[in-house]
Amino acid sequence: MKLAIVTAYPPSKVTLTEYAYHLVKSFRQSEKVTELILLTDETPEAKDINFTEKGCKITVKECWKFNSYGNTTKVIKALNETKPDAILFNLQFMKFGDKKVVAALGLALPLMSKLKGIPTIVLLHNILEQVDLGSAGFTTNKLAQKIYNFIGTTLTKLILKADLVAVTMDKYVTTLVDKYKVDNVKMIPHGTFEIPENPSQKLPEGPMKIMAFGKFGTYKKVESMIEAVEIVRKETALDLEIVIAGTDNPNVPGYLENAKETYKHVPQLTFTGYVEENQVEPLFVESAVVVFPYTSTTGSSGVLHQAGSYGKAVVMPNLGDLTTLIEDEGYRGEFFEPESVQSLANAIKAIVTNEAYRIELGETNYKAATAYPMERITNIYLEEFEKIIAKKS
Known part of the structure; x- marks a missing residue:
C-alpha cells in the first residue's frame, strides 16, 4: 500500500507533530506499506525522517503552511503528483490555521480526497462538542461561542464525509453518532509512542x-x-x-x-x-x-x-x-x-x-x-483501509 499522511511534522511547531512522527515510525515498519508519502507543512529545517529501524521508502512533500489560503490547492496538487492508494489525515480543528476560512478550507480536504476516489480516513483528535471554548482559550463571549459551535457543526459534517472518522475516545463516538446520525465513526485508541522495557523508578541525583x-x-x-x-x-x-x-x-x-x-x-x-x-x-x-x-x-x-x-x-x-x-x-x-x-x-x-x-x-x-503500543494502533488503521478498499472494489 502506498499510504499518504496529511499532517504537521517535526520540526514543525504546529500541533500533533510528535504524534505524526510516531505514526510514521510505526507505519514504515509494516510489511503492508510499500511507501509513505508525507504531505506536510513547510519548515525551514529538513523533516526528521532519519529512522534507525528498517522500513519502507518515505517521500516528503511540503505542500501547506499554517494560515495559508493556498493550502487546499497545493495539497490536491501533491495528491495528483504522488497518486497514493490511501490517505490518512492527522487532524484537529485548528490544524491548518486559526483563521476561520483557512481552517475550513483545510478541513474540506478529506471530502475532496474521497471524491477523487482515494480511500480516506480522518484521525480527529478532538471534537468541538466536548471543548469548553472559554477555558480552552477560544472565546468567552456567548454570542461568539454560538458562532463557533455553528461553524464547528458545519465543519464536522464536512469531516464526516470521509470514508471513516477515527476518534480516540468512546464518548466521542457516541456524541458524533447521536448528533450527526452517521455510521462511519470508530474509536481507535491514541496509542503509546515508545515503550521502554521495565523503566526504572530510580531518580537521578540532584533536585x-x-x-x-x-x-x-x-x-x-x-x-x-x-x-x-x-x-x-x-x-x-x-x-x-x-x-x-x-x-x-x-x-x-x-x-x-x-x-x-x-x-x-x-x-x-x-x-x-x-x-x-x-x-x-x-x-x-x-x-x-x-x-x-x-x-x-x-x-x-x-x-x-x-x-x-x-x-x-x-x-x-x-x-x-x-x-x-x-x-x-x-x-x-x-x-x-x-x-x-x-x-x-x-x-x-x-x-x-x-x-x-x-x-x-x-x-x-x-x-x-503497554496495552496500546503504536504498532497495534497502526495495524488497526491498515485493516480499516483494507476494508474500505475492498468495499470500493
Whole structure:
C-alpha cells in the first residue's frame, strides 16, 4: 500500500507533530506499506525522517503552511503528483490555521480526497462538542461561542464525509453518532509512542524535577504550576526543580517569554524551549512527576501516554477527557481542582513526599501504556483501509 499522511511534522511547531512522527515510525515498519508519502507543512529545517529501524521508502512533500489560503490547492496538487492508494489525515480543528476560512478550507480536504476516489480516513483528535471554548482559550463571549459551535457543526459534517472518522475516545463516538446520525465513526485508541522495557523508578541525583510538557498559552498555563511548586518548597523544604518543556501554542506567541520574565525571581525554573525528538526520553526519565497544568481539555492526551510509557507519576486536573482516560484506559494520577493553586500544590506534595506512592502510580501508568503500543494502533488503521478498499472494489 502506498499510504499518504496529511499532517504537521517535526520540526514543525504546529500541533500533533510528535504524534505524526510516531505514526510514521510505526507505519514504515509494516510489511503492508510499500511507501509513505508525507504531505506536510513547510519548515525551514529538513523533516526528521532519519529512522534507525528498517522500513519502507518515505517521500516528503511540503505542500501547506499554517494560515495559508493556498493550502487546499497545493495539497490536491501533491495528491495528483504522488497518486497514493490511501490517505490518512492527522487532524484537529485548528490544524491548518486559526483563521476561520483557512481552517475550513483545510478541513474540506478529506471530502475532496474521497471524491477523487482515494480511500480516506480522518484521525480527529478532538471534537468541538466536548471543548469548553472559554477555558480552552477560544472565546468567552456567548454570542461568539454560538458562532463557533455553528461553524464547528458545519465543519464536522464536512469531516464526516470521509470514508471513516477515527476518534480516540468512546464518548466521542457516541456524541458524533447521536448528533450527526452517521455510521462511519470508530474509536481507535491514541496509542503509546515508545515503550521502554521495565523503566526504572530510580531518580537521578540532584533536585526532583517537576515537569510539564506541551504547547502552552491557551488552556495549558504554567503560572499555577510554578506557584504551586513554590508552595510545596516552603511546606516541605524539598529540593525541587520546575521544568517547562515545550513551546508557545501558535495562537499565543510570546506566552512563555512573558512567563519567564514574570517568574525570573523563582530559583531552579527551567524553560527548555522546543524539545528535539531524541531529547524526549531523557526529559521524562529524569522527571519525578509530570504535571498537567490545564484549565480545560481538548482531546486524548499524548503527554499522558508518554508519561505512562516511561512509568511516571502524574498530576492532573479533575475534568473532562483526562478523567475519562483514567477510567477507560487504566491510568492513575493525583487529581487537583483546575482553578486552585493550593489544590495543585497539595497534589504535587502528595507524590513528592511519598516515594512508595510515586512508584506505585508510575508502575500502574506503565502497565496502562503497554496495552496500546503504536504498532497495534497502526495495524488497526491498515485493516480499516483494507476494508474500505475492498468495499470500493
